[in-house]
Amino acid sequence: MQAKAKVKLSRSLGIALTPKAAKYMERRPYPPGQHGRGRKKESDYKNQLVEKQRLRAQYNISERQLRNAYAEAVRRTGKTGENLVSLLESRLDAFVLRAGFARTIYQARQFVNHGHFTVNGRKVDIASYRLKAGDFVQVRKKSRATTPFQLAAAGAWAGEVTPAYIESHLEGLIARFLAVPERKQIPVICDEQLIVEYYSK
Structure with missing residues (x-):
């Protein structure tokens, strides 16, 4: 895009x-x-649709990917909407963005797809790869000298506050996924209940 x-x-x-x-x-x-x-004038359906599109856009995912994540969120215990956002936030590309390794979600996906990262020492090039609590994500050695990751190491893309579920060491280009985040910890803008209502029809 x-x-x-x-x-x-x-x-x-x-x-x-x-x-x-x-x-x-x-x-x-x-x-x-x-x-x-x-x-x-905005109908209930329009509001639900907009919230769904907002969530999709913030994670740069397809409709099919969102539907699959929703189906899994339904199967889990707890509130479906909160489960949905937590599942999406556990994606590798979302983690790369939040940890300060990329400037945008689009760049984060590109970096992952190009094979610049390892998870627990193993190369992973699938943006939708779901992290588990305790996983370590690191920029591969051969990628560390490139300009984008030198900027990342200098803190160029770090947010004002690193989310509580991430332990990031930018100078070493390594970060840890401490735990699956709670909805209130996740910096995305959407009313997930409207998304649940959209898919429940």
């Missing part, structure tokens, strides 16, 4: 998916298009 398309998607969903989109939305905090500033 090109930069302009990401900005447009961000504006339509009301969330910044990239740093560039965040800057753009500060200047134009309304949806794109001729009627972006006007009020729109």
Whole structure:
């Protein structure tokens, strides 16, 4: 997805998916298009659909991937919506982003797919790989000298606060997934209950 398309998607969903989109939305905090500033009547279905699209966009996943994650969330004990977000947050590409190894979720997926990471010492190049509590994720030795990871080691992409479920050592380009996170710990913007209602129909 090109930069302009990401900005447009961000504006339509009301969330910044990239740093560039965040800057753009500060200047134009309304949806794109001729009627972006006007009020729109929104049905329950529309609200549910938007929340689903928001969650998909923040994890850069397909509809099929989200449906599969939802099906697993239903099978687990506890609240389905919270289970869903926790499952998605356990993906390797999401971890790479949160740990400060990548600037955006798009870049995180690209880095994983190109084989730049190991999990517990073994190369993993599947973005959807699900981490378990205690797993160590590290940038591979041959990748550490490249510019993106030198920037990461310097803290260029680290958030203001590292989530409590991640122990990150950027200088060494290694991080640990401490535990499957609770919903309140996960920095994604969505009302997961509306997503549950969408899929429950």
